[in-house]
Amino acid sequence: xxxxxxxxxxxxxxxxxxxxxxxxxxxxxxxxxxxxxxxxxxxxxxxxxxxxxxxxxxxxxxxxxxxxxxxxxxxxxxxxxxxxxxxxxxxxxxxxxxxxxxxxxxxxxxxxxxxxxxxxxxxxxxxxxxxxxxxxxxxxxxxxxxxxxxxxxxxxxxxxxxxxxxxxxxxxxxxxxxxxxxxxxxxxxxxxxxxxxxxxxxxxxxxxxxxxxxxxxxxxxxxxxxxxxxxxxxxxxxxxxxxxxxxxxxxxxxxxxxxxxxxxxxxxxxxxxxxxxxxxxxxxxxxxxxxxxxxxxxxxxxxxxxxxxxxxxxxxxxxxxxxxxxxxxxxxxxxxxxxxxxxxxxxxxxxxxxxxxxxxxxxxxxxxxxxxxxxxxxxxxxxxxxxxxxxxxxxxxxxxxxxxxxxxxxxxxxxxxxxxxxxxxxxxxxxxxxxxxxxxxxxxxxxxxxxxxxxxxxxxxxxxxxxxxxxxxxxxxxxxx
Amino acid sequence: xxxxxxxxxxxxxxxxxxxxxxxxxxxxxxxxxxxxxxxxxxxxxxxxxxxxxxxxxxxxxxxxxxxxxxxxxxxxxxxxxxxxxxxxxxxxxxxxxxxxxxxxxxxxxxxxxxxxxxxxxxxxxxxxxxxxxxxxxxxxxxxxxxxxxxxxxxxxxxxxxxxxxxxxxxxxxxxxxxxxxxxxxxxxxxxxxxxxxxxxxxxxxxxx
Numbered sequence: 291x292x293x294x295x296x297x298x299x300x301x302x303x304x305x306x307x308x309x310x311x312x313x314x315x316x317x318x319x320x321x322x323x324x325x326x327x328x329x330x331x332x333x334x335x336x337x338x339x340x341x342x343x344x345x346x347x348x349x350x351x352x353x354x355x356x357x358x359x360x361x362x363x364x365x366x367x368x369x370x371x372x373x374x375x376x377x378x379x380x381x382x383x384x385x386x387x388x389x390x391x392x393x394x395x396x397x398x399x400x401x402x403x404x405x406x407x408x409x410x411x412x413x414x415x416x417x418x419x420x421x422x423x424x425x426x427x428x429x430x431x432x433x434x435x436x437x438x439x440x441x442x443x444x445x446x447x448x449x450x451x452x453x454x455x456x457x458x459x460x461x462x463x464x465x466x467x468x469x470x471x472x473x474x475x476x477x478x479x480x481x482x483x484x485x486x487x488x489x490x491x492x493x494x495x496x497x498x499x500x501x502x503x504x505x506x507x508x509x510x511x512x513x514x515x516x517x518x519x520x521x522x523x524x525x526x527x528x529x530x531x532x533x534x535x536x537x538x539x540x541x542x543x544x545x546x547x548x549x550x551x552x553x554x555x556x557x558x559x560x561x562x563x564x565x566x567x568x569x570x571x572x573x574x575x576x577x578x579x580x581x582x583x584x585x586x587x588x589x590x591x592x593x594x595x596x597x598x599x600x601x602x603x604x605x606x607x608x609x610x611x612x613x614x615x616x617x618x619x620x621x622x623x624x625x626x627x628x629x630x631x632x633x634x635x636x637x638x639x640x641x642x643x644x645x646x647x648x649x650x651x652x653x654x655x656x657x658x659x660x661x662x663x664x665x666x667x668x669x670x671x672x673x674x675x676x677x678x679x680x681x682x683x684x685x686x687x688x689x690x691x692x693x694x695x696x697x698x699x700x701x702x703x704x705x706x707x708x709x710x711x712x713x714x715x716x717x718x719x720x721x722x723x724x725x726x727x728x729x730x731x732x733x734x735x736x737x738x739x740x741x742x743x744x745x746x747x748x749x750x751x752x753x754x755x756x757x758x759x760x761x762x763x764x765x766x767x768x769x770x771x
Numbered sequence: 772x773x774x775x776x777x778x779x780x781x782x783x784x785x786x787x788x789x790x791x792x793x794x795x796x797x798x799x800x801x802x803x804x805x806x807x808x809x810x811x812x813x814x815x816x817x818x819x820x821x822x823x824x825x826x827x828x829x830x831x832x833x834x835x836x837x838x839x840x841x842x843x844x845x846x847x848x849x850x851x852x853x854x855x856x857x858x859x860x861x862x863x864x865x866x867x868x869x870x871x872x873x874x875x876x877x878x879x880x881x882x883x884x885x886x887x888x889x890x891x892x893x894x895x896x897x898x899x900x901x902x903x904x905x906x907x908x909x910x911x912x913x914x915x916x917x918x919x920x921x922x923x924x925x926x927x928x929x930x931x932x933x934x935x936x937x938x939x940x941x942x943x944x945x946x947x948x949x950x951x952x953x954x955x956x957x958x959x960x961x962x963x964x965x966x967x968x969x970x971x972x973x974x975x976x977x978x979x
Contacts, residue, residue, distance in 0.1 A: 461876055
């Protein structure tokens with residue numbers, strides 16, 4: 291047999307080059323693989339950690355919407371939620387392309403002096419961790435530290451929270467609950483506080499003009515004594531209460547004149563006479579005030595009286611003192627005469643009146659009577675027609691029921707002469723104030739116009755007075771376990 | 772059987788050997804250089820990504836605490852952040868725990884009080900103090916005296932936080948930078964290029 295050999299074998303160089311390229315490519319591939327695999331795992335966990343908070347806060351928003359409905363749409367509040375042991379719970383809600391899920395628990399944990407419930411919202415948000423079950427860029431800080439896993443607690447096989455603290459975090463019903471896929475769960479607690487009607491001296495959702503150049507808005511606290519001017523006396527004991535004459539305007543059309551011993555907020559406005567405003571000026575404060583509806587828990591009215599006719603005096607002497615939650619109530623079809631509301635015996639007396647027409651009569655509230663007057667129509671009075679014998683504004687509160695048709699306007703006109711102590715909550719009304727009255731109280735309205743040299747004193751006790759008109763979240767805490 | 776040999780493959784000439792050795796050396800040198808470079812690159816990229824993750828971790832820690840914070844203050848050099856956060860979980864020794872030891876480790880029900888600043892939600896009279904600080908190459912988080920190292924790097928990680936107040940809106944702005952190890956000349960641009968920015972708002976109405 292003859293073996294034929296090739297004359298030239300120079301392919302070994304090519305092989306060497308190819309092998310070198312192969313080796314280098316493998317090394318390079320490993321570099322990328324090692325870097326990116328761990329980075330991807332870590333990035334995925336970071337994303338899930340952030341998304342789980344998003345989910346928890348979404349659950350908070352869902353629950354908050356139900357809490358607001360207790361005021362704005364009571365018949366539909368917490369519809370579809372379970373209610374057991376004073377706690378509302380909803381079914382888990384899944385949303386988004388990443389299948390985030392959330393659920394919430396809501397309970398009224400506190401009632402203030404007005405009987406308004408404060409709600410605690412506990413929500414849980416869960417986001418799946420995509421990819422394989424592996425740790426990310428974690429333990430890189432030497433012994434005794436755990437890096438990322440101390441912050442982002444990824445549940446690879448079991449829900450660590452339920453196993454360690456129980457499903458509600460109270461140490462009860464601990465269980466080893468497997469998870470379908472790696473996930474991150476975060477929990478937050480929100481406190482929804484009632485918004486009382488009179489948080490500022492003047493609050494307008496629309497245009498604002500006022501007051502006169504020699505006018506002033508200041509404050510005091512009726513719980514600490516009668517009013518006197520202390521806003522320019524830093525050493526005065528009541529100075530701390532004297533500079534809360536805040537004005538809030540949810541419009542850019544705001545002409546503010548006179549002294550304001552407090553803060554001013556507008557929604558895009560420009561304050562020209564800022565030297566006359568002692569507090570902060572913030573021109574980026576948008577807000578809304580929902581329409582006011584007649585309370586659904588208005589008690590059954592007394593049989594009489596049912597109206598206050600013109601040129602006559604109607605005197606109410608309630609058959610009982612009532613309470614803030616269940617006052618003695620009356621329903622008037624007209625109010626053009628003179629109304630006197632007396633105290634029941636020597637007790638603090640609570641009276642609610644619903645006027646289904648305009649108010650053009652006069653009213654006199656005896657001391658130790660707290661009257662709330664709900665009206666469907668308009669108000670046209672002189673300041674002297676509003677007699678609140680106690681001088682405490684919270685004892686005479688007017689509430690304007692918003693027209694169901696938004697195109698229908700509502701108006702409140704207060705003219706000279708005289709002074710008054712009262713509050714108006716009429717978010718759909720155009721408020722007009724003329725003359726130079728001395729006013730103790732607060733107002734919430736749609737538009738405000740006042741051209742007189744008014745002295746307006748906001749009573750800080752009003753801040754915690756009245757039925758809730760809405761809710762806001764005032765506290766946020768995360769359970770970081 | 773006699774094998775026929777070919778004169779042309781009888782051996783390599785000196786010239787061929789020199790050429791092949793030269794080529795082999797070049798190829799080997801290229802392979803080694805590439806390997807070393809790739810190893811350095813791997814190390815640098817890995818280090819960059821690891822440090823980047825630590826940047827994110829620092830900011831995530833800070834933001835988590837700022838969101839639930841009651842007040843945030845920063846030092847003049849912007850490198851120490853001190854904040855108060857609600858004491859949400861009942862700890863051993865707390866009044867509730869003394870009255871009922873079974874409550875240790877459970878969420879606390881807040882109390883409501885009316886203050887000169889309005890309504891206030893209180894989990895306890897004394898909130899938890901959390902401090903973020905730098906110690907050498909480490910970023911420390913201290914909660915009620917307990918120190919946790921949340922990031923550590925030889926790449927000179929530097930977080931800077933500013934607290935901003937405007938009426939009832941308070942937020943903290945944070946930036947974290949580091950110097951990558953493969954920077955050629957240590958220029959400021961190398962550090963600036965790694966900047967990570969964040970803004971977190973305090974969500975509690977209560978201040979302080």
